[in-house]
Amino acid sequence: MMKKFNSVLIIGLGLIGSSISRALIENNLANNLYGLDKDENVIKKCKDLNLLIQGETDLEKFDFQFDLIVICTPLSTYKDIFQSLADFVSNPTLVTDVGSTKMSTIKDFKNMKTNNNMTFIPSHPIAGLEKSGPEHGFSKLFQDRYCIVTPFEHNDEALKRISEMWKSIGMTIEIMEADKHDRVLAMTSHIPQLIAFSVVGTATELESHMRDEVIKFSAAGFRDFTRLAGSDAIMWRDVYNKNKDAVLEMLGRFSEDLSTYQKAIRNNDLEFLQNKFNQSKKIRKEIEDIGQAGSFDPTEKKN
Protein backbone atom coordinates (compact mmCIF):
# COMPACT_ATOMS: atom_id res chain seq x y z
CA MET A 1 0.00 0.00 0.00
CA MET A 2 1.53 3.31 -1.07
CA LYS A 3 1.76 6.36 1.17
CA LYS A 4 -1.03 8.81 0.31
CA PHE A 5 -0.28 12.21 -1.16
CA ASN A 6 -1.55 15.04 0.94
CA SER A 7 -2.33 17.58 -1.75
CA VAL A 8 -2.15 17.00 -5.48
CA LEU A 9 -2.42 19.63 -8.22
CA ILE A 10 -3.53 18.50 -11.66
CA ILE A 11 -2.71 20.99 -14.40
CA GLY A 12 -4.98 20.58 -17.41
CA LEU A 13 -8.28 18.82 -16.74
CA GLY A 14 -9.13 17.23 -20.06
CA LEU A 15 -9.71 13.56 -20.69
CA ILE A 16 -6.42 12.46 -19.10
CA GLY A 17 -6.22 14.95 -16.23
CA SER A 18 -9.79 14.31 -15.14
CA SER A 19 -9.28 10.54 -15.42
CA ILE A 20 -6.21 10.78 -13.16
CA SER A 21 -8.29 12.76 -10.69
CA ARG A 22 -10.99 10.06 -10.76
CA ALA A 23 -8.44 7.25 -10.39
CA LEU A 24 -6.69 8.96 -7.44
CA ILE A 25 -10.03 9.47 -5.70
CA GLU A 26 -11.27 5.95 -6.38
CA ASN A 27 -8.07 4.39 -5.10
CA ASN A 28 -7.88 6.74 -2.10
CA LEU A 29 -4.41 7.98 -3.04
CA ALA A 30 -4.73 11.69 -2.24
CA ASN A 31 -6.24 13.65 0.64
CA ASN A 32 -6.90 16.79 -1.37
CA LEU A 33 -7.18 17.25 -5.12
CA TYR A 34 -6.75 20.65 -6.78
CA GLY A 35 -6.99 21.66 -10.40
CA LEU A 36 -5.55 24.33 -12.67
CA ASP A 37 -6.99 24.91 -16.13
CA LYS A 38 -7.12 27.95 -18.38
CA ASP A 39 -10.79 27.24 -19.11
CA GLU A 40 -13.29 28.16 -16.38
CA ASN A 41 -15.96 25.90 -17.88
CA VAL A 42 -13.66 22.93 -17.53
CA ILE A 43 -13.09 23.73 -13.87
CA LYS A 44 -16.81 24.09 -13.30
CA LYS A 45 -17.46 20.72 -14.96
CA CYS A 46 -14.82 19.06 -12.75
CA LYS A 47 -16.30 20.55 -9.61
CA ASP A 48 -19.77 19.40 -10.65
CA LEU A 49 -18.30 15.93 -11.13
CA ASN A 50 -16.71 16.12 -7.64
CA LEU A 51 -13.21 15.71 -9.02
CA LEU A 52 -11.65 18.69 -7.21
CA ILE A 53 -11.83 20.56 -3.92
CA GLN A 54 -10.66 23.74 -5.57
CA GLY A 55 -9.98 24.72 -9.15
CA GLU A 56 -8.32 27.88 -10.48
CA THR A 57 -7.38 29.42 -13.81
CA ASP A 58 -4.31 31.02 -12.25
CA LEU A 59 -1.61 29.24 -10.24
CA GLU A 60 -1.07 32.35 -8.08
CA LYS A 61 -4.54 31.91 -6.58
CA PHE A 62 -3.30 28.97 -4.52
CA ASP A 63 -1.78 30.20 -1.25
CA PHE A 64 -0.43 26.82 -0.19
CA GLN A 65 1.93 24.19 -1.63
CA PHE A 66 1.40 20.74 -3.16
CA ASP A 67 3.36 17.53 -2.70
CA LEU A 68 2.54 16.26 -6.21
CA ILE A 69 1.90 18.18 -9.42
CA VAL A 70 0.79 16.34 -12.58
CA ILE A 71 1.00 18.23 -15.89
CA CYS A 72 -1.68 17.11 -18.38
CA THR A 73 -1.65 19.95 -20.95
CA PRO A 74 -0.53 20.10 -24.60
CA LEU A 75 3.25 20.05 -25.06
CA SER A 76 3.44 23.65 -26.27
CA THR A 77 2.39 24.86 -22.81
CA TYR A 78 5.17 23.10 -20.87
CA LYS A 79 7.71 25.89 -21.12
CA ASP A 80 5.39 28.47 -19.55
CA ILE A 81 4.08 26.01 -16.98
CA PHE A 82 7.58 25.10 -15.82
CA GLN A 83 8.42 28.80 -15.62
CA SER A 84 5.42 29.59 -13.43
CA LEU A 85 6.05 26.51 -11.28
CA ALA A 86 9.65 27.63 -10.76
CA ASP A 87 8.30 30.88 -9.31
CA PHE A 88 5.55 29.21 -7.27
CA VAL A 89 7.10 26.12 -5.68
CA SER A 90 8.71 26.76 -2.28
CA ASN A 91 8.47 23.31 -0.63
CA PRO A 92 9.88 19.98 -1.85
CA THR A 93 7.49 18.94 -4.64
CA LEU A 94 7.30 15.98 -6.97
CA VAL A 95 6.36 16.88 -10.54
CA THR A 96 5.35 14.48 -13.28
CA ASP A 97 3.53 14.77 -16.59
CA VAL A 98 1.69 12.68 -19.18
CA GLY A 99 3.14 14.13 -22.40
CA SER A 100 3.54 12.04 -25.53
CA THR A 101 7.12 13.16 -26.20
CA LYS A 102 9.83 13.04 -23.56
CA MET A 103 12.99 14.63 -25.01
CA SER A 104 11.23 17.96 -25.44
CA THR A 105 9.67 17.70 -21.99
CA ILE A 106 13.02 17.20 -20.32
CA LYS A 107 14.54 20.01 -22.38
CA ASP A 108 11.77 22.41 -21.35
CA PHE A 109 12.31 21.47 -17.70
CA LYS A 110 16.06 21.94 -17.89
CA ASN A 111 15.64 25.33 -19.56
CA MET A 112 13.52 26.74 -16.75
CA LYS A 113 14.83 28.87 -13.91
CA THR A 114 16.49 26.58 -11.35
CA ASN A 115 14.27 25.54 -8.46
CA ASN A 116 15.80 22.89 -6.22
CA ASN A 117 12.49 22.14 -4.56
CA MET A 118 11.14 20.64 -7.75
CA THR A 119 11.90 17.02 -8.66
CA PHE A 120 10.66 16.11 -12.12
CA ILE A 121 10.03 12.49 -13.18
CA PRO A 122 8.69 12.50 -16.76
CA SER A 123 5.94 9.95 -17.42
CA HIS A 124 3.85 8.82 -20.34
CA PRO A 125 0.83 6.72 -19.49
CA ILE A 126 -0.02 4.91 -22.76
CA ALA A 127 -3.76 5.28 -22.45
CA GLY A 128 -6.30 7.44 -24.13
CA LEU A 129 -9.39 7.80 -26.18
CA GLU A 130 -10.37 10.00 -29.09
CA LYS A 131 -12.70 12.04 -26.91
CA SER A 132 -11.64 15.29 -25.26
CA GLY A 133 -12.85 17.02 -22.12
CA PRO A 134 -13.36 16.06 -18.46
CA GLU A 135 -16.86 14.68 -19.09
CA HIS A 136 -15.34 11.79 -21.07
CA GLY A 137 -12.73 10.76 -18.51
CA PHE A 138 -13.06 7.59 -16.44
CA SER A 139 -11.04 6.04 -13.64
CA LYS A 140 -10.33 2.72 -15.41
CA LEU A 141 -8.61 4.38 -18.38
CA PHE A 142 -5.21 3.34 -17.02
CA GLN A 143 -6.09 -0.22 -16.03
CA ASP A 144 -3.84 -2.87 -17.65
CA ARG A 145 -1.94 -0.23 -19.65
CA TYR A 146 1.76 0.58 -19.66
CA CYS A 147 3.25 3.76 -18.25
CA ILE A 148 6.67 4.65 -19.63
CA VAL A 149 8.78 6.63 -17.16
CA THR A 150 11.92 8.39 -18.44
CA PRO A 151 13.97 9.63 -15.47
CA PHE A 152 16.92 11.82 -16.47
CA GLU A 153 18.55 12.25 -13.07
CA HIS A 154 19.34 9.73 -10.39
CA ASN A 155 16.66 9.94 -7.69
CA ASP A 156 15.47 6.51 -6.60
CA GLU A 157 13.01 7.75 -4.03
CA ALA A 158 11.19 10.12 -6.39
CA LEU A 159 11.16 7.51 -9.16
CA LYS A 160 9.72 4.95 -6.76
CA ARG A 161 7.01 7.31 -5.52
CA ILE A 162 5.85 8.28 -9.04
CA SER A 163 6.00 4.67 -10.22
CA GLU A 164 3.90 3.57 -7.23
CA MET A 165 1.33 6.22 -8.04
CA TRP A 166 0.85 4.88 -11.60
CA LYS A 167 0.89 1.28 -10.38
CA SER A 168 -1.78 2.07 -7.82
CA ILE A 169 -4.15 3.12 -10.61
CA GLY A 170 -3.57 -0.08 -12.57
CA MET A 171 -0.51 0.59 -14.74
CA THR A 172 2.63 -1.42 -15.44
CA ILE A 173 5.83 0.64 -15.30
CA GLU A 174 8.53 0.62 -17.96
CA ILE A 175 11.67 2.66 -17.39
CA MET A 176 13.12 3.90 -20.70
CA GLU A 177 15.56 6.44 -22.08
CA ALA A 178 13.69 9.50 -23.36
CA ASP A 179 15.14 9.28 -26.87
CA LYS A 180 14.15 5.64 -27.20
CA HIS A 181 10.67 6.48 -25.95
CA ASP A 182 10.32 9.12 -28.63
CA ARG A 183 11.31 6.74 -31.43
CA VAL A 184 9.09 3.90 -30.23
CA LEU A 185 6.11 6.19 -29.80
CA ALA A 186 6.69 7.80 -33.19
CA MET A 187 5.98 4.37 -34.64
CA THR A 188 3.20 3.14 -32.32
CA SER A 189 1.35 6.38 -31.93
CA HIS A 190 2.46 9.48 -33.81
CA ILE A 191 2.65 7.91 -37.29
CA PRO A 192 -0.63 5.94 -37.09
CA GLN A 193 -2.31 9.10 -35.85
CA LEU A 194 -0.83 11.27 -38.62
CA ILE A 195 -1.83 8.76 -41.27
CA ALA A 196 -5.33 8.59 -39.86
CA PHE A 197 -5.62 12.38 -40.06
CA SER A 198 -4.22 12.29 -43.56
CA VAL A 199 -6.54 9.55 -44.90
CA VAL A 200 -9.53 11.31 -43.44
CA GLY A 201 -8.24 14.54 -44.96
CA THR A 202 -7.96 12.95 -48.41
CA ALA A 203 -11.57 11.80 -48.14
CA THR A 204 -12.67 15.31 -47.17
CA GLU A 205 -11.24 16.71 -50.35
CA LEU A 206 -13.00 14.33 -52.73
CA GLU A 207 -15.70 15.71 -55.00
CA SER A 208 -18.68 16.45 -52.76
CA HIS A 209 -20.88 13.59 -54.03
CA MET A 210 -18.10 11.12 -53.30
CA ARG A 211 -17.49 12.69 -49.90
CA ASP A 212 -21.06 12.04 -48.73
CA GLU A 213 -20.78 8.44 -49.75
CA VAL A 214 -17.43 7.98 -48.07
CA ILE A 215 -19.04 9.05 -44.80
CA LYS A 216 -22.07 6.86 -45.36
CA PHE A 217 -20.07 3.73 -46.16
CA SER A 218 -17.33 4.27 -43.62
CA ALA A 219 -18.02 1.03 -41.76
CA ALA A 220 -15.58 -0.77 -44.03
CA GLY A 221 -12.28 0.30 -42.41
CA PHE A 222 -12.37 4.05 -42.82
CA ARG A 223 -14.24 4.48 -39.54
CA ASP A 224 -11.29 3.09 -37.58
CA PHE A 225 -9.17 5.88 -39.02
CA THR A 226 -11.78 8.48 -38.22
CA ARG A 227 -11.88 7.30 -34.62
CA LEU A 228 -8.21 8.22 -34.26
CA ALA A 229 -8.79 11.39 -36.24
CA GLY A 230 -11.43 12.44 -33.70
CA SER A 231 -8.61 13.26 -31.25
CA ASP A 232 -7.62 16.70 -30.04
CA ALA A 233 -6.04 18.87 -32.75
CA ILE A 234 -3.82 21.03 -30.54
CA MET A 235 -2.45 18.13 -28.55
CA TRP A 236 -1.43 16.36 -31.76
CA ARG A 237 -0.13 19.47 -33.51
CA ASP A 238 2.30 19.84 -30.61
CA VAL A 239 3.38 16.20 -30.73
CA TYR A 240 4.52 16.52 -34.36
CA ASN A 241 6.34 19.70 -33.58
CA LYS A 242 8.12 18.28 -30.53
CA ASN A 243 8.98 14.87 -31.96
CA LYS A 244 9.80 16.12 -35.44
CA ASP A 245 12.97 14.09 -36.07
CA ALA A 246 11.65 10.68 -35.05
CA VAL A 247 8.33 11.33 -36.80
CA LEU A 248 10.02 12.32 -40.07
CA GLU A 249 12.29 9.29 -39.88
CA MET A 250 9.42 6.82 -39.36
CA LEU A 251 7.29 8.61 -41.94
CA GLY A 252 10.12 8.14 -44.46
CA ARG A 253 10.23 4.42 -43.73
CA PHE A 254 6.46 4.13 -44.02
CA SER A 255 6.39 5.97 -47.37
CA GLU A 256 9.09 3.70 -48.78
CA ASP A 257 7.17 0.62 -47.68
CA LEU A 258 3.88 1.92 -49.04
CA SER A 259 5.58 2.40 -52.43
CA THR A 260 6.46 -1.27 -52.52
CA TYR A 261 2.76 -2.15 -52.06
CA GLN A 262 1.79 0.34 -54.74
CA LYS A 263 4.25 -1.21 -57.13
CA ALA A 264 3.05 -4.73 -56.32
CA ILE A 265 -0.55 -3.72 -57.06
CA ARG A 266 0.49 -2.11 -60.33
CA ASN A 267 2.47 -5.20 -61.35
CA ASN A 268 -0.19 -7.71 -60.18
CA ASP A 269 2.31 -9.22 -57.77
CA LEU A 270 -0.25 -11.18 -55.72
CA GLU A 271 2.37 -13.26 -53.97
CA PHE A 272 4.10 -10.19 -52.52
CA LEU A 273 0.81 -8.82 -51.23
CA GLN A 274 -0.31 -12.08 -49.70
CA ASN A 275 3.02 -12.61 -47.91
CA LYS A 276 3.06 -9.06 -46.54
CA PHE A 277 -0.55 -9.31 -45.37
CA ASN A 278 0.15 -12.59 -43.60
CA GLN A 279 3.13 -11.05 -41.79
CA SER A 280 0.93 -8.22 -40.54
CA LYS A 281 -1.63 -10.69 -39.31
CA LYS A 282 1.01 -12.30 -37.11
CA ILE A 283 1.78 -8.98 -35.43
CA ARG A 284 -1.90 -8.56 -34.60
CA LYS A 285 -1.88 -12.00 -33.01
CA GLU A 286 1.07 -11.03 -30.80
CA ILE A 287 -0.69 -7.89 -29.60
CA GLU A 288 -3.81 -9.88 -28.74
CA ASP A 289 -1.68 -12.46 -26.94
CA ILE A 290 -0.11 -9.87 -24.62
CA GLY A 291 -3.52 -8.34 -23.87
CA GLN A 292 -3.01 -4.91 -25.45
CA ALA A 293 -5.57 -5.09 -28.24
CA GLY A 294 -8.59 -3.48 -26.60
CA SER A 295 -11.92 -4.69 -27.86
CA PHE A 296 -13.92 -3.48 -30.82
CA ASP A 297 -17.66 -3.82 -30.96
CA PRO A 298 -18.83 -3.59 -34.58
CA THR A 299 -22.43 -2.98 -33.52
CA GLU A 300 -23.82 0.45 -32.64
CA LYS A 301 -24.49 1.28 -29.01
CA LYS A 302 -28.10 2.39 -28.94
CA ASN A 303 -28.83 5.46 -26.90
Add this chain to the structure above:
Amino acid sequence: MMKKFNSVLIIGLGLIGSSISRALIENNLANNLYGLDKDENVIKKCKDLNLLIQGETDLEKFDFQFDLIVICTPLSTYKDIFQSLADFVSNPTLVTDVGSTKMSTIKDFKNMKTNNNMTFIPSHPIAGLEKSGPEHGFSKLFQDRYCIVTPFEHNDEALKRISEMWKSIGMTIEIMEADKHDRVLAMTSHIPQLIAFSVVGTATELESHMRDEVIKFSAAGFRDFTRLAGSDAIMWRDVYNKNKDAVLEMLGRFSEDLSTYQKAIRNNDLEFLQNKFNQSKKIRKEIEDIGQAGSFDPTEKKN
Protein backbone atom coordinates in the same frame (compact mmCIF):
# COMPACT_ATOMS: atom_id res chain seq x y z
CA MET B 1 -42.86 -10.12 -44.57
CA MET B 2 -40.81 -11.48 -47.43
CA LYS B 3 -41.51 -14.78 -49.14
CA LYS B 4 -39.19 -17.47 -47.79
CA PHE B 5 -36.58 -19.10 -49.98
CA ASN B 6 -36.99 -22.82 -50.27
CA SER B 7 -33.39 -23.88 -50.66
CA VAL B 8 -30.35 -21.61 -50.38
CA LEU B 9 -26.77 -22.50 -51.24
CA ILE B 10 -24.01 -20.50 -49.60
CA ILE B 11 -20.67 -20.82 -51.37
CA GLY B 12 -17.77 -20.07 -49.01
CA LEU B 13 -18.51 -20.46 -45.32
CA GLY B 14 -16.09 -18.06 -43.69
CA LEU B 15 -17.00 -15.16 -41.44
CA ILE B 16 -19.49 -13.63 -43.90
CA GLY B 17 -20.99 -16.80 -45.37
CA SER B 18 -21.58 -18.34 -41.96
CA SER B 19 -23.03 -15.08 -40.64
CA ILE B 20 -25.50 -14.98 -43.55
CA SER B 21 -26.46 -18.55 -42.75
CA ARG B 22 -27.04 -17.60 -39.10
CA ALA B 23 -29.05 -14.50 -40.06
CA LEU B 24 -31.25 -16.43 -42.53
CA ILE B 25 -31.96 -19.08 -39.89
CA GLU B 26 -32.62 -16.58 -37.12
CA ASN B 27 -35.03 -14.59 -39.30
CA ASN B 28 -36.70 -17.72 -40.66
CA LEU B 29 -35.98 -16.74 -44.29
CA ALA B 30 -35.04 -20.13 -45.75
CA ASN B 31 -36.47 -23.62 -45.49
CA ASN B 32 -33.22 -25.41 -46.27
CA LEU B 33 -29.65 -24.14 -46.08
CA TYR B 34 -26.83 -25.83 -47.95
CA GLY B 35 -23.14 -25.03 -48.07
CA LEU B 36 -20.25 -25.43 -50.48
CA ASP B 37 -16.67 -24.88 -49.32
CA LYS B 38 -13.36 -26.26 -50.54
CA ASP B 39 -12.34 -26.97 -46.93
CA GLU B 40 -13.91 -30.03 -45.28
CA ASN B 41 -13.08 -28.73 -41.81
CA VAL B 42 -15.07 -25.59 -42.46
CA ILE B 43 -18.09 -27.67 -43.50
CA LYS B 44 -17.74 -29.82 -40.40
CA LYS B 45 -17.60 -26.70 -38.18
CA CYS B 46 -20.75 -25.32 -39.84
CA LYS B 47 -22.61 -28.58 -39.35
CA ASP B 48 -21.55 -28.69 -35.69
CA LEU B 49 -22.88 -25.14 -35.38
CA ASN B 50 -26.18 -26.23 -36.99
CA LEU B 51 -25.77 -23.74 -39.85
CA LEU B 52 -26.39 -26.22 -42.70
CA ILE B 53 -28.46 -29.27 -43.55
CA GLN B 54 -25.85 -30.48 -45.99
CA GLY B 55 -22.40 -29.26 -46.92
CA GLU B 56 -20.18 -30.41 -49.78
CA THR B 57 -16.73 -29.64 -51.18
CA ASP B 58 -17.98 -30.29 -54.72
CA LEU B 59 -21.02 -28.68 -56.37
CA GLU B 60 -21.72 -31.87 -58.38
CA LYS B 61 -22.58 -33.71 -55.17
CA PHE B 62 -25.89 -31.84 -54.98
CA ASP B 63 -28.54 -33.68 -57.04
CA PHE B 64 -31.17 -30.95 -56.73
CA GLN B 65 -31.43 -27.23 -57.52
CA PHE B 66 -31.47 -24.04 -55.37
CA ASP B 67 -33.61 -20.95 -55.61
CA LEU B 68 -30.90 -18.68 -54.15
CA ILE B 69 -27.12 -18.96 -54.34
CA VAL B 70 -24.89 -16.55 -52.36
CA ILE B 71 -21.21 -16.38 -53.29
CA CYS B 72 -18.98 -15.52 -50.28
CA THR B 73 -15.51 -16.51 -51.51
CA PRO B 74 -12.41 -14.46 -52.41
CA LEU B 75 -12.73 -12.58 -55.72
CA SER B 76 -10.13 -14.72 -57.48
CA THR B 77 -12.48 -17.72 -57.27
CA TYR B 78 -15.46 -16.07 -59.01
CA LYS B 79 -14.51 -17.01 -62.54
CA ASP B 80 -14.38 -20.74 -61.78
CA ILE B 81 -17.46 -20.58 -59.58
CA PHE B 82 -19.53 -18.91 -62.31
CA GLN B 83 -18.28 -21.51 -64.76
CA SER B 84 -19.34 -24.43 -62.59
CA LEU B 85 -22.67 -22.76 -61.79
CA ALA B 86 -23.32 -22.31 -65.52
CA ASP B 87 -22.94 -26.08 -65.90
CA PHE B 88 -24.96 -26.93 -62.79
CA VAL B 89 -27.98 -24.61 -62.80
CA SER B 90 -31.01 -26.00 -64.67
CA ASN B 91 -33.89 -24.20 -62.90
CA PRO B 92 -34.50 -20.44 -62.55
CA THR B 93 -32.03 -19.36 -59.84
CA LEU B 94 -31.20 -16.07 -58.19
CA VAL B 95 -27.49 -15.51 -57.61
CA THR B 96 -25.91 -12.81 -55.47
CA ASP B 97 -22.51 -12.29 -53.87
CA VAL B 98 -20.79 -10.27 -51.15
CA GLY B 99 -17.58 -9.28 -52.95
CA SER B 100 -15.77 -6.02 -52.20
CA THR B 101 -15.36 -5.04 -55.87
CA LYS B 102 -18.24 -5.02 -58.33
CA MET B 103 -16.87 -4.21 -61.80
CA SER B 104 -14.72 -7.35 -61.77
CA THR B 105 -17.60 -9.42 -60.42
CA ILE B 106 -19.91 -8.36 -63.23
CA LYS B 107 -17.16 -8.93 -65.79
CA ASP B 108 -16.55 -12.46 -64.50
CA PHE B 109 -20.28 -13.19 -64.70
CA LYS B 110 -20.60 -11.85 -68.23
CA ASN B 111 -17.60 -13.88 -69.36
CA MET B 112 -19.10 -17.18 -68.27
CA LYS B 113 -20.92 -19.60 -70.55
CA THR B 114 -24.48 -18.32 -71.07
CA ASN B 115 -27.08 -19.81 -68.74
CA ASN B 116 -30.48 -18.13 -68.98
CA ASN B 117 -31.66 -19.74 -65.75
CA MET B 118 -29.23 -17.65 -63.70
CA THR B 119 -30.11 -14.10 -62.66
CA PHE B 120 -27.22 -12.33 -61.00
CA ILE B 121 -27.71 -9.31 -58.69
CA PRO B 122 -24.29 -8.24 -57.35
CA SER B 123 -24.29 -7.13 -53.71
CA HIS B 124 -21.80 -5.79 -51.22
CA PRO B 125 -22.91 -5.87 -47.59
CA ILE B 126 -20.64 -3.32 -45.87
CA ALA B 127 -20.06 -5.35 -42.75
CA GLY B 128 -17.17 -7.34 -41.45
CA LEU B 129 -14.67 -8.05 -38.78
CA GLU B 130 -10.96 -8.80 -38.80
CA LYS B 131 -11.59 -12.40 -37.78
CA SER B 132 -11.87 -15.22 -40.33
CA GLY B 133 -13.69 -18.53 -40.20
CA PRO B 134 -17.24 -19.70 -39.46
CA GLU B 135 -16.65 -19.87 -35.70
CA HIS B 136 -16.40 -16.04 -35.61
CA GLY B 137 -19.59 -15.30 -37.55
CA PHE B 138 -22.71 -13.95 -35.87
CA SER B 139 -26.21 -13.17 -37.04
CA LYS B 140 -26.18 -9.49 -36.04
CA LEU B 141 -23.17 -8.65 -38.22
CA PHE B 142 -25.44 -7.00 -40.80
CA GLN B 143 -27.68 -5.10 -38.39
CA ASP B 144 -27.79 -1.32 -39.08
CA ARG B 145 -25.26 -1.61 -41.92
CA TYR B 146 -25.58 -0.63 -45.57
CA CYS B 147 -25.73 -3.11 -48.41
CA ILE B 148 -24.75 -1.70 -51.80
CA VAL B 149 -26.47 -3.46 -54.67
CA THR B 150 -25.15 -2.88 -58.22
CA PRO B 151 -27.62 -4.35 -60.75
CA PHE B 152 -26.33 -4.29 -64.35
CA GLU B 153 -29.46 -5.52 -66.13
CA HIS B 154 -33.07 -4.49 -65.75
CA ASN B 155 -34.87 -7.05 -63.61
CA ASP B 156 -37.10 -5.41 -61.01
CA GLU B 157 -38.37 -8.61 -59.52
CA ALA B 158 -34.94 -10.13 -58.92
CA LEU B 159 -33.61 -6.82 -57.55
CA LYS B 160 -36.57 -6.59 -55.18
CA ARG B 161 -36.15 -10.16 -53.95
CA ILE B 162 -32.41 -9.76 -53.23
CA SER B 163 -32.94 -6.36 -51.62
CA GLU B 164 -35.66 -7.81 -49.37
CA MET B 165 -33.34 -10.58 -48.29
CA TRP B 166 -30.68 -8.09 -47.12
CA LYS B 167 -33.31 -5.87 -45.52
CA SER B 168 -34.76 -8.82 -43.64
CA ILE B 169 -31.40 -9.36 -41.91
CA GLY B 170 -31.13 -5.72 -40.84
CA MET B 171 -29.49 -3.91 -43.76
CA THR B 172 -30.29 -0.68 -45.58
CA ILE B 173 -30.15 -0.95 -49.38
CA GLU B 174 -28.28 1.46 -51.65
CA ILE B 175 -28.49 0.98 -55.39
CA MET B 176 -25.31 2.17 -57.12
CA GLU B 177 -23.44 1.87 -60.40
CA ALA B 178 -20.66 -0.70 -60.11
CA ASP B 179 -17.90 1.73 -61.13
CA LYS B 180 -18.99 4.28 -58.55
CA HIS B 181 -19.10 1.55 -55.91
CA ASP B 182 -15.53 0.60 -56.72
CA ARG B 183 -14.26 4.18 -56.36
CA VAL B 184 -16.14 4.85 -53.11
CA LEU B 185 -15.00 1.59 -51.57
CA ALA B 186 -11.41 2.18 -52.69
CA MET B 187 -11.47 5.20 -50.39
CA THR B 188 -13.52 3.87 -47.46
CA SER B 189 -12.15 0.38 -47.35
CA HIS B 190 -9.37 -0.66 -49.69
CA ILE B 191 -7.01 2.26 -48.98
CA PRO B 192 -7.42 2.27 -45.17
CA GLN B 193 -6.86 -1.47 -45.21
CA LEU B 194 -3.76 -1.23 -47.41
CA ILE B 195 -2.30 1.51 -45.23
CA ALA B 196 -2.99 -0.52 -42.12
CA PHE B 197 -1.14 -3.48 -43.61
CA SER B 198 1.68 -1.17 -44.66
CA VAL B 199 2.10 0.56 -41.28
CA VAL B 200 2.11 -2.76 -39.51
CA GLY B 201 4.61 -4.01 -42.09
CA THR B 202 6.91 -1.06 -41.44
CA ALA B 203 6.86 -1.85 -37.74
CA THR B 204 7.68 -5.49 -38.42
CA GLU B 205 10.85 -4.50 -40.21
CA LEU B 206 12.25 -2.30 -37.45
CA GLU B 207 15.34 -3.48 -35.60
CA SER B 208 14.25 -6.37 -33.37
CA HIS B 209 14.54 -4.50 -30.03
CA MET B 210 12.30 -1.73 -31.41
CA ARG B 211 9.86 -4.27 -32.83
CA ASP B 212 9.22 -5.84 -29.42
CA GLU B 213 8.52 -2.45 -27.95
CA VAL B 214 6.21 -1.44 -30.76
CA ILE B 215 4.08 -4.49 -29.97
CA LYS B 216 4.20 -3.84 -26.25
CA PHE B 217 3.18 -0.19 -26.53
CA SER B 218 0.68 -0.60 -29.31
CA ALA B 219 -2.25 0.73 -27.28
CA ALA B 220 -1.46 4.24 -28.50
CA GLY B 221 -3.02 4.08 -31.98
CA PHE B 222 -1.02 1.34 -33.63
CA ARG B 223 -3.40 -1.32 -32.34
CA ASP B 224 -6.26 0.11 -34.38
CA PHE B 225 -4.19 -0.48 -37.50
CA THR B 226 -3.29 -3.98 -36.42
CA ARG B 227 -6.96 -4.81 -35.96
CA LEU B 228 -7.56 -4.09 -39.64
CA ALA B 229 -4.32 -5.85 -40.52
CA GLY B 230 -5.63 -9.00 -38.82
CA SER B 231 -7.98 -9.55 -41.79
CA ASP B 232 -7.76 -12.36 -44.29
CA ALA B 233 -4.71 -12.09 -46.59
CA ILE B 234 -6.16 -13.84 -49.65
CA MET B 235 -9.40 -11.92 -49.61
CA TRP B 236 -7.51 -8.62 -49.57
CA ARG B 237 -4.88 -9.65 -52.07
CA ASP B 238 -7.72 -10.26 -54.52
CA VAL B 239 -9.37 -6.91 -53.78
CA TYR B 240 -6.22 -4.97 -54.77
CA ASN B 241 -5.90 -7.02 -57.90
CA LYS B 242 -9.54 -6.58 -58.94
CA ASN B 243 -9.88 -2.90 -58.04
CA LYS B 244 -6.43 -1.90 -59.21
CA ASP B 245 -7.30 1.34 -61.03
CA ALA B 246 -9.43 2.93 -58.32
CA VAL B 247 -7.01 1.83 -55.60
CA LEU B 248 -4.00 3.30 -57.43
CA GLU B 249 -5.87 6.54 -58.02
CA MET B 250 -6.87 6.97 -54.36
CA LEU B 251 -3.43 5.87 -53.20
CA GLY B 252 -1.93 8.61 -55.36
CA ARG B 253 -4.19 11.21 -53.77
CA PHE B 254 -3.37 9.94 -50.29
CA SER B 255 0.39 10.04 -50.94
CA GLU B 256 0.18 13.61 -52.20
CA ASP B 257 -1.78 14.66 -49.12
CA LEU B 258 0.58 12.88 -46.76
CA SER B 259 3.48 14.79 -48.34
CA THR B 260 1.83 18.08 -47.39
CA TYR B 261 1.70 16.94 -43.75
CA GLN B 262 5.31 15.84 -43.92
CA LYS B 263 6.33 19.22 -45.28
CA ALA B 264 4.32 21.04 -42.62
CA ILE B 265 6.06 19.06 -39.88
CA ARG B 266 9.46 19.76 -41.40
CA ASN B 267 8.67 23.49 -41.65
CA ASN B 268 7.03 23.76 -38.20
CA ASP B 269 3.78 24.87 -39.81
CA LEU B 270 1.61 24.34 -36.73
CA GLU B 271 -1.32 26.26 -38.14
CA PHE B 272 -1.60 23.96 -41.18
CA LEU B 273 -1.53 20.89 -38.97
CA GLN B 274 -4.10 22.22 -36.52
CA ASN B 275 -6.51 23.21 -39.32
CA LYS B 276 -6.21 19.87 -41.05
CA PHE B 277 -6.69 17.95 -37.80
CA ASN B 278 -9.79 19.96 -36.96
CA GLN B 279 -11.27 19.21 -40.39
CA SER B 280 -10.74 15.49 -39.82
CA LYS B 281 -12.41 15.72 -36.45
CA LYS B 282 -15.54 17.07 -38.12
CA ILE B 283 -15.74 14.05 -40.43
CA ARG B 284 -15.60 11.76 -37.42
CA LYS B 285 -18.49 13.68 -35.88
CA GLU B 286 -20.58 13.19 -39.04
CA ILE B 287 -19.97 9.44 -39.01
CA GLU B 288 -21.00 9.24 -35.37
CA ASP B 289 -24.09 11.31 -36.12
CA ILE B 290 -25.32 8.89 -38.81
CA GLY B 291 -24.70 5.89 -36.56
CA GLN B 292 -21.91 4.21 -38.53
CA ALA B 293 -19.06 4.57 -36.04
CA GLY B 294 -19.26 1.24 -34.19
CA SER B 295 -18.05 1.32 -30.62
CA PHE B 296 -14.56 0.90 -29.29
CA ASP B 297 -13.91 -0.39 -25.81
CA PRO B 298 -10.39 0.63 -24.72
CA THR B 299 -10.40 -1.90 -21.88
CA GLU B 300 -9.46 -5.57 -22.29
CA LYS B 301 -12.18 -8.20 -22.26
CA LYS B 302 -11.07 -10.67 -19.62
CA ASN B 303 -11.45 -14.36 -20.48
